[in-house]
Amino acid sequence: MFKKSKLINQEDKKKIPNFGELNETYYYQMIDYEKPYMDSLDYFTEKLEKLYNEIINAISKIQLEKYGEIYKQWKSSDGIDSFKFLIRLISILDNQYKENFDIDIKKEMPEKINELANKFELSYSLKEELIEVNSLRNKLVHDGYEINKEETQKIDKVIQTFTSEILFNVLKPLNLDKVQINDEFNLYDNNQINKEIGFFLSSYVSNLIRFNDMTKGLINPLVEKLGIIIEK
Structure with a gap:
């Protein structure tokens, strides 16, 4: 908005467009008032930012970047x-x-895996496979055991299944497929916000893991399971 204001400093006549009125000099001053309302774009942006923060907070609970880092090191x-x-x-x-738990009570790793599996709602089969992987780790450390090709492939499958399940389970409570914008003028299709969420989620997870061999089999099934659209 613009406001008609009196030009006090006459030296500013050469710098500011002005006009004379009743022997006084005036200019139009631009006033940046804060909007007394939120328009549709404001609401859309605010909604997305809130959802992005919820996604980031949910994923931060599972240390996804650490699993991605060691997987990349292993496969390189x-x-x-x-x-x-x-x-x-x-x-x-x-x-x-x-x-996530009380560390004052000493527990063996299989019991810890069991509690983690319950907290993050991992499948029974995955929990058992993680316990088997821990047993294999102990054999390598204490018995000088040499891992074979079949076991290597199984470990690979377990880590990918684990990241997929735990990621889905921390995001599921956000109900990302049911997000809607209350837009009385119908300026935004609700599919649009769905696509924005899909793009952000795929980009964020990819940037955390930073290893295409892991993300290529993870992201598309994940977003489809969450009911989210990814723009092709």
Whole structure:
């Protein structure tokens, strides 16, 4: 908005467009008033920002970037071997347990895995597979056991299933597929906000994991399971 104001400093005549009226000099001053209302774009943006923060907060509970980092190191030609991968994997699970439960009570790793599985609603089969992976880790550490190709493939499948399940289960309570905008003028299709969520989620998860071999089989099934649209 503009407001007619008297030009006090006459030296500003050369700098500011002005006009004369009743022997006085005036100019139009631009006034940036705060909007007394939220228009449709404001509401759309605010809704998205709120959802993005909820997604970030939910994913922050599961240390996804750490699993992605060790998986990338394991799969890289000059990275870590299966022995070091299992050591670090179980260590991350142990740290995740410490962040979620009382660590004053000493417990064995299988019991910790069981409690983590219950908290994050992991499937029974995945819980049992994680316990088996922990047993394999112990054999490598204490018995000098050498892991075979079949076991390596199983570990690979377990870590991918784990990241998929735990990611889905922390995002599921957000009901991202049911988000709507109360837009009385119908300026936005609710599918539009759905697509924006899908784009943000896929980008955010990819940036956390930073390894295409892991994300390519994770993101599309995840968003489809959540009922979200990804713009092709």
